[in-house]
Each structure stands twice: as C-alpha cells, then as structure tokens.
Amino acid sequence: MRLFAALLVSLLLFSIFASDVSADYPLTLDQRKRFDQYLPRCFAKLEARDPVHVIGLGDSLMGGYVPIDSSDGEKGNPLYSFSGHFLSQLAREFFYPGGVRLLNPARGLSSKLTDLYGDEITYEDLTIIDGTALDGLRRATTDAFLHEPDLVMVQFGTYDAFQRISIDVFKRSLQEIIDAAKQNKSDIVLFSPGLIHSGQGEIPWGIGRPYAVAAREVAQANGVLFIDIGKHMARKGGGVDPDNHPEAAMEIVGDRIARSFYFGPKMDEKELVHPNFDVQRFLGEVAFQELKDGPPDPLFTVAGIATYENAGLVKAVMSLRNQTNETQQGSVGALAVGGSFLPVDGFQRFSIPANATTQLVFRYARPVVGKTRDGADLLFPIEPGDDFCRLSYFIENSYESRLLDLPVRVGPVTALWKSRQFINVGDRIRIEWDLVNGTDKAISGTFQVGMADRVGEPTNFSVSPLGTKSVFSLFEFKNPAGDVAQFQQDVWIQIDVDGKKIRFTREMEATKxxxxxxxxxxxxxxxxxxxxxxxxxxxxxxxxxxxxxxxxxxxxxxxxxxxxxxxxxxxxxxxxxxxxxxxxxxxxxxxxxxxxxxxxxxxxxxxxxxxxxxxxxxxxxxxxxxxxxxxxxxxxxxxxxxxxxxxxxxxxxxxxxxxxxxxxxxxxxxxxxxxxxxxxxxxxxxxxxxxxxxxxxxxxxxxxxxxxxxxxxxxxxxxxxxxxxxxxxxxxxxxxxxxx
Structure with a gap:
C-alpha cells in the first residue's frame, strides 16, 4: 500500500510538471529561430533531451551569494541565483523532469531544488567571489572547458567597477573568454552586471552601467546573446505620480529598486550588490523569457552628443524619442558615470507626443581628485583606452520605469592612450595617442604633451568628422634621482580647440x-x-x-x-x-x-x-x-x-x-x-x-x-x-x- 501511495505521489508530481511545461511548449517558429541562433549546440541536445552541461563564469551575484541565511534559499548556492533560475526555466521548457543538478556543491548546500527523477541539466559553478573579467579569463584558460560544456554563462562587471578596471581591459578579457568558448564550440550567454546600490551623484546606481553597456558591445560584435539584468532590475522602480518634482520622482524610483536588496530586519548593514531571493527568481525568469522572445519593446529610444566645457564640465544633449502611439510624460534622472562624470543638473521633466522626439540637456562635472605634481588640479581621469563615454538614465512615465543607455563620443576631441605598457625602455620612450573626433564636423587645433619637467611645443592637428588621428611624442627617458630603481611621474596631453583646452593626465611608473x-x-x-x-x-x-x-x-x-x-x-x-x-x-x-x-x-x-x-x-x-x-x-x-x-x-x-x-x-x-x-x-x-x-x-x-x-x-x-x-x-x- 505504501509503495502504491509513493508511486501515486510521484505520478501526480510528474503530471504537474508536465502540465506546466505543456503551457509553454511547443516553441513558436520565431522562438525556435532564436534558440537556433544563440544556442545552436544546446538546442539540438535539448530537443533530444540529451545531457546538457553548463558552466557559470561570473562573480558572487551569479554564484548565489546573499548576506544572511534565509528560509527562502541557501546562502552561496547558485541554484537560487538568477543563473540557477534561468537554467530551471530551460529545463522546464524542454521537459527535463530532474531539473538542474549542481555538480560538487559546497558542504551543506543542495545539489537540486526538486526531488523528481529523470533527465537533468548539470551546472558547474566556476564563479569567483569578488571576481573580475580578468579572473574569468584565468578560469577560461585553465579549467573552464575540462568537461566540455555545452553552454557557458558569463557575468562580470560589478567588481571591475569597484576596482575601477579600465573598460578596454574589461572588454578585452570578455573577448578572450568568448574566443575560448567558441574555440571549444560552446554556446555563450553574456549577462550584464546587476544594478549596484552604490556610487556617486544624487542617483547612486550608475557605477556598473558603463561595464554593462561595454558587455553588450562585446556581445553584439561576436553575435552572442546578451541579457541586461540591470535593465530588468530597473523595472522594479515603477511609475510615479506626475505631480512629483522630477528629483522626488527619481528618489521614489530609486527607493523602490533598493527594496530588491532588502533581506529583512536582521540585516545590520545595507546590501549593495546581491538582490534577495525573490528578485533573483524574477531575474532568472525574465532572462529566460528574453532568450525566447527577445528584449521588451522599448518605450523610448535615445541618441545624443556630448562636449567638453570649461572648468571640468561636460554637456550632454539627449534626443529622447517616444516609440509608442500615445503621449508619454514623466521624469528622467541622470546616473553618474563611475566617478568620472557626476551629474550637476541631473533631473528633467518631459512630455512627448506619440512617435515624436524632444531634447533634454544634462551637465556633468569631472571632480577634482587632487593635484598633479606641477600643482595643477587633477580631474578624475576618464577611460584611458576607450573612445566612448557611456551615459545612463532612469526614466519613468507615471506607469513604469526603465533604464536608458547613451554611449557617445565626447567632443570636440578626446585623447586615447594607445601605449600604456612598455618594456625594454632605454634613453627614449615613444608614447602614442589617438585623437578621436566626437563631432560630425572636421576639427582642427593643437596638442601639447608633457612628462614631468619635459614639455613639448604645441603641434597642429586636424581630424575628419567622427574620425581618428594618431599622434606620438618621443620623450627623453631619465631617472630623476639618478640611482633609484623605481619612480613615478605625471604624463599628459593637452588639446586646444577654438580656445577650449582639455588636459588628459595619467601617472607613469617606471621600474628598472x-x-x-x-x-x-x-x-x-x-x-x-x-x-x-x-x-x-x-x-x-x-x-x-x-x-x-x-x-x-x-x-x-x-x-x-x-x-x-x-x-x-x-x-x-x-x-x-x-x-x-x-x-x-x-x-x-x-x-x-x-x-x-x-x-x-x-x-x-x-x-x-x-x-x-x-x-x-x-x-x-x-x-x-x-x-x-x-x-x-x-x-x-x-x-x-x-x-x-x-x-x-x-x-x-x-x-x-x-x-x-x-x-x-x-x-x-x-x-x-x-x-x-x-x-x-x-x-x-x-x-x-x-x-x-x-x-x-x-x-x-x-x-x-x-x-x-x-x-x-x-x-x-x-x-x-x-x-x-x-x-x-x-x-x-x-x-x-x-x-x-
């Protein structure tokens, strides 16, 4: 009798699972095309219900870290993270009754979230606490592909932002991870970092967004699937009564998003990075929905330009287009760009007729972080080797909230450091820059360079519209103290266009x-x-x-x-x-x-x-x-x-x-x-x-x-x-x- 009862319970559970799956299956033709485009290796196996092996390369957000123990999930178990829920949805869609099995779970952690038997998707957790994309590259060149994964899920950017790793290093690391996955014929899904409740400015959510936008650029360049979980988190802000001042509206949106990090009254400190279990489940489910159907239709699209102004200010002009057939009105708030661009007048109110466009103007300040060795103000440096400034904004229309990204070149000219590492340096050192025109007009001016007490004469240059001009300087390289084996000096290039001077300063370290x-x-x-x-x-x-x-x-x-x-x-x-x-x-x-x-x-x-x-x-x-x-x-x-x-x-x-x-x-x-x-x-x-x-x-x-x-x-x-x-x-x- 007990055996019969046990079999009956198992059959009931199996039928419930099957009925849940039948609600989503079969895939539409467009959905099948997306699976075949982005997960070609997995799709064939999933349809045949063959074993599918997945690895997760990411930081503690993907790894399932939460700050406290909870009855809602297990601390440090990636099955409870957005990545685990994403895979659970994948198993459910393709009728893997056994769900997802975590291989080699840490002591005390569950290997499965279900007691059902049957076909399973296996998940190997290779995430790194406080990991950066460089850490992911280390795993990708050592043990990531030992078990021939069918799918590689990648998510970095949070701790790259905290450690202020330059965007060009971040992008190159992601590129080499993708190259390794393609070489091993694995499918790839690249996730953005989540929203981080930290940073400067009056809307303290912008620290990770440049890395999210850069990750999307890498994914698009390689034709791999990119899912922006930060944008999905921004939807938690909701709409705000139009009678509110735009600054108040943005504060309300931010406070609602901050609830994603609430773990109850037992929390002694504010959590900044890791959402609670409910939000992790939400992110996993919407990420899978995006795999099937693509990203949500945009309410708005943006374009724009940005220019350097005097006194360390940057002006951004945004063209905000209403993509709907109804008038849209609401508020926009500018997020800080890491620590380099802090919004000065960061809140705007808008009203846009159906399918129309309006312009909004935002200004940012580059904060002074100290003095150069010659006594000049040192502004927080911008990216040394990447030609885009990635601006981001919260927007709400009284009904819902979204996150908009606006990558722009900053005009009139930005200097990029092509050379940042040198070996076998003797009595001369050649430093190269790219002068990048951020406008649609030809730009002419002068540039001047300096290293410590060695300052060059102004040199004429011209750059075609949206073009790039490569320049260099050959400096005398000398040890300032004569007998030391290590020293630091300031190095800079200054651009002068129509009387507007912009200096780009870095620090040089030399080691014998x-x-x-x-x-x-x-x-x-x-x-x-x-x-x-x-x-x-x-x-x-x-x-x-x-x-x-x-x-x-x-x-x-x-x-x-x-x-x-x-x-x-x-x-x-x-x-x-x-x-x-x-x-x-x-x-x-x-x-x-x-x-x-x-x-x-x-x-x-x-x-x-x-x-x-x-x-x-x-x-x-x-x-x-x-x-x-x-x-x-x-x-x-x-x-x-x-x-x-x-x-x-x-x-x-x-x-x-x-x-x-x-x-x-x-x-x-x-x-x-x-x-x-x-x-x-x-x-x-x-x-x-x-x-x-x-x-x-x-x-x-x-x-x-x-x-x-x-x-x-x-x-x-x-x-x-x-x-x-x-x-x-x-x-x-x-x-x-x-x-x-």
Whole structure:
C-alpha cells in the first residue's frame, strides 16, 4: 500500500510538471529561430533531451551569494541565483523532469531544488567571489572547458567597477573568454552586471552601467546573446505620480529598486550588490523569457552628443524619442558615470507626443581628485583606452520605469592612450595617442604633451568628422634621482580647440629591469599613498624599517630573498605576523609581459624564526595556460634573523612549477614578470584589517590611486602591471614602464 501511495505521489508530481511545461511548449517558429541562433549546440541536445552541461563564469551575484541565511534559499548556492533560475526555466521548457543538478556543491548546500527523477541539466559553478573579467579569463584558460560544456554563462562587471578596471581591459578579457568558448564550440550567454546600490551623484546606481553597456558591445560584435539584468532590475522602480518634482520622482524610483536588496530586519548593514531571493527568481525568469522572445519593446529610444566645457564640465544633449502611439510624460534622472562624470543638473521633466522626439540637456562635472605634481588640479581621469563615454538614465512615465543607455563620443576631441605598457625602455620612450573626433564636423587645433619637467611645443592637428588621428611624442627617458630603481611621474596631453583646452593626465611608473642576484629596494605603500593625487589619510602613517629584495635562479628553482631591516614583526603566537604576495608571469617568451592574468602566491610566517606556509597555488597562478594542480607544499619559505637583527624571508618556487617557461638561464631575452609585496600584521587584537596596506612594502604598484583604489588602471592581476626580471647576471640599463 505504501509503495502504491509513493508511486501515486510521484505520478501526480510528474503530471504537474508536465502540465506546466505543456503551457509553454511547443516553441513558436520565431522562438525556435532564436534558440537556433544563440544556442545552436544546446538546442539540438535539448530537443533530444540529451545531457546538457553548463558552466557559470561570473562573480558572487551569479554564484548565489546573499548576506544572511534565509528560509527562502541557501546562502552561496547558485541554484537560487538568477543563473540557477534561468537554467530551471530551460529545463522546464524542454521537459527535463530532474531539473538542474549542481555538480560538487559546497558542504551543506543542495545539489537540486526538486526531488523528481529523470533527465537533468548539470551546472558547474566556476564563479569567483569578488571576481573580475580578468579572473574569468584565468578560469577560461585553465579549467573552464575540462568537461566540455555545452553552454557557458558569463557575468562580470560589478567588481571591475569597484576596482575601477579600465573598460578596454574589461572588454578585452570578455573577448578572450568568448574566443575560448567558441574555440571549444560552446554556446555563450553574456549577462550584464546587476544594478549596484552604490556610487556617486544624487542617483547612486550608475557605477556598473558603463561595464554593462561595454558587455553588450562585446556581445553584439561576436553575435552572442546578451541579457541586461540591470535593465530588468530597473523595472522594479515603477511609475510615479506626475505631480512629483522630477528629483522626488527619481528618489521614489530609486527607493523602490533598493527594496530588491532588502533581506529583512536582521540585516545590520545595507546590501549593495546581491538582490534577495525573490528578485533573483524574477531575474532568472525574465532572462529566460528574453532568450525566447527577445528584449521588451522599448518605450523610448535615445541618441545624443556630448562636449567638453570649461572648468571640468561636460554637456550632454539627449534626443529622447517616444516609440509608442500615445503621449508619454514623466521624469528622467541622470546616473553618474563611475566617478568620472557626476551629474550637476541631473533631473528633467518631459512630455512627448506619440512617435515624436524632444531634447533634454544634462551637465556633468569631472571632480577634482587632487593635484598633479606641477600643482595643477587633477580631474578624475576618464577611460584611458576607450573612445566612448557611456551615459545612463532612469526614466519613468507615471506607469513604469526603465533604464536608458547613451554611449557617445565626447567632443570636440578626446585623447586615447594607445601605449600604456612598455618594456625594454632605454634613453627614449615613444608614447602614442589617438585623437578621436566626437563631432560630425572636421576639427582642427593643437596638442601639447608633457612628462614631468619635459614639455613639448604645441603641434597642429586636424581630424575628419567622427574620425581618428594618431599622434606620438618621443620623450627623453631619465631617472630623476639618478640611482633609484623605481619612480613615478605625471604624463599628459593637452588639446586646444577654438580656445577650449582639455588636459588628459595619467601617472607613469617606471621600474628598472632586474637581473639575477641584483638587489632592489622596495617602496612602502605610503610612497604611492602620499604621491599626488592621493589624499588617503592613512598614507600619513609611515611604517618603520626598510625592505629590499633580490631574485635568483638555477636549474631547479626560482629564489626570492627579501631583507627586512629595522622591522618590528610582532610575535602573535601561532597567528601569522608577516604576509608575502609573490606575482610571477612565467608564460613562454611570445606571451610573457603581454596582456594576461596572474594570481599571487601567498606566504605567511609567524613572528619567530621558522618555516612559512603557502595555503594554496591557484590555477593559472603563473599566467594563462597554467592548468595543472600544484601542491602548495612544493613552495617552501623560511624567516630567519641575522646577526645585526635584520630579518630575512626566503621563498623557493620549483622550476617544475614554471613548466611553460623556456628557462634559458644566462639569456637576457629570457624574461619573467615579477612583483613582491610584504605586509606586517597589525599587532592590535581588535585590528579591523589583519594586514593593513599602510604596513606594506612592494616592488611596484599597479595603481594610479585615489581613495585607496586604482583609477582605470591595470588590475593587480593584470600581467602587464609587473616588472621585468631577466634570467641573466649581466647588468642592464633597461626599464619597464606602465601608464596608469
């Protein structure tokens, strides 16, 4: 009897599932065309109900992180994220009764959201906490395709925005992930970052939108499906009574969207990134609907132009078109463009007849973030290597809210830095720019360049309408102090068109190339913190002591020997007192020191003399393509004390771990990229950070810093940010140079 009852319950559940599916199936002809266009490999398997394997490459939003435990779902389980619900809808549509199975779930997490048996879609979670597109590229070149996925879901941008990674680095990383997926014949769905409840300006939602728009551009260029979950989240703002002032209307819209991050009264801090479980389900369902039917019909479309004005202002003129057959009226609010463009008059009211267009004007300020080394105001830099400024706006029409994006070139001319990384620099350095015309008219003017105290004469130029003019300058490269191995200087190009001057300033860092056995002084973090334009108050706290490092190598290993003089390394018992992070780019000669991604080896020691520990060796640690699992015990380290009281940290990395490198000892052309960071622990028991940055020494720093973060520079794991080590003992006078 019990067996009969169990079978009856199973049949009832099966019939319920089948009836749900039948409501959506079969697909229409247009829907079939979309599946065949965007998921050709999966579509054939789905129709045959063959096994389908999916991987998720993204950050914690895709990975299902939520700030607190809840009865509505499981913390850190991607099945409860928008990606898991998206796949559940896919399984339901194509009648996979077993639903979605998460492979190798973390301890305590469910592998399925249903108890039903039958065909399943398998989901492999390769997301990275706080991950950027560079982290995704590392997975794409190591373990992402080991199990031959049919579908790769990609979603980055949130932490690229927080880390201020430049858009050109973000786009290039996404492009190489897509290239890897296509090479492995996997289908791809590219998701935008969600809305982030953080940022500057009176509508604090704009920090991630430039990355969302850039991701869409990459998807369109490659013909892959792009789903903008940020735009779907914006629909949660709803409409506002037309009697409200536009600023009040935008505040109401923002407050409603903010409810997406509400987890109940137990939350101590405001959540900024991860929506609650209900919103995750909503996003997964609407994303799947967009896969089937395409994006919702637009109520409005936008076009526009933007121009630099004096005093760091930028003017944007938006042409807002009503795409409906009814008069539309409501409010528009401008979002900040990261930290570079902050709306000054960001709220407008509109009324547009059916199928008509109106113009709205918005102004943005480029905030002053410090002083250049010659005393001039330094405006928050714009993107160094991308020709678009990506503006975004909330809009509501009394009934619903939407999100509009307006990518524009800023006129009259924007200077893009074509050259941002240089190796083997001698007594000259050639820096190149593209002068991009942001208008539909020919532009003529002059440009002038400068590096530290070396300033060129104004030079005439002209650019065709919406065209590009390549220019360069050959600077004398000289060490300002004569004997230092590392220094920073300002580099700039100034455009003068019809009396309007726009200066584009970056920071240059130069590091002398090292050879085996050569000692290099390490700089305290505050050397970067105190250098203009940084204003971090912690930078006034200078750690005692000095640090230096030398690298050596033989046939069996790479050796790193760091000397610490007058260092007070606290004795914290069994707790770590010293942390070292060693970055090594050990790719082959045709790849090393070029674009790529590395991960640091972390070494911890106690305050007393003795061996250190290396917790793990991440996949791809030594650059793209390092896909072997390496035993961290093979990396040995020891902390000792000399007769003069100085401390010595020695780290040994086996040659076998660097197996992709040619390892031509004695050759000046055999290169590694390297960077070492040493951080002393905070001895206070209630220290907010166990290893604070003000206690750090480093060989170089990939940062053009403001408020403790880089400004559109290289990410810390971008291989181009490292210095050069030559596997020879012959002295050299060459330098590695980065422009941040």
């Amino acid at each position: 190339d090292l050879v085996l056995g050569e000692q290099m002084s390490m700089q305290p973090w505050v050397s970067y913190g105190n250098a203009s334009p940084v204003g971090d108050s912690r930078a006034q706290i200078r750690p005692p002591g000095k640090a230096a490092v030398r690298f050596d190598a033989d046939e069996s290993a790479l050796y790193v020997v760091a000397g610490l003089k007058d260092f007070d390394i606290p004795d914290l018992g069994d707790k770590a007192s010293l942390k070292a992070r060693l970055f090594v780019d050990a790719r082959p000669m045709n790849e090393v020191r070029n674009f790529g991604v590395v991960e640091p080896i972390e070494v911890y020691t106690r305050g007393q003399d003795g061996p250190g520990t290396t917790p793990s060796v991440p996949l791809g640690c030594f650059g793209n393509g390092y896909n072997m699992i390496l035993d961290p015990r093979g990396i040995t380290s020891v902390l000792t004390t000399g007769s003069d009281g100085s401390r010595l940290l020695e780290i040994r990395v086996p040659r076998s771990y660097l197996h992709r490198h040619e390892w031509e000892l004695g050759s000046l052309d055999s290169l590694l990229g390297v960077r070492l960071e040493l951080t002393v622990a905070d001895s206070r028991p209630d220290a907010p950070e166990p290893f604070p940055s003000e206690n750090r020494f480093e060989t170089s720093s990939p940062t053009f810093a403001h408020e403790g973060a880089a400004i559109y520079g290289f990410g810390v794991n971008d291989a181009r940010s490292l210095s050069t080590l030559r596997l020879s003992r012959q002295p050299v006078k060459s330098w590695s140079v980065q422009i941040y």
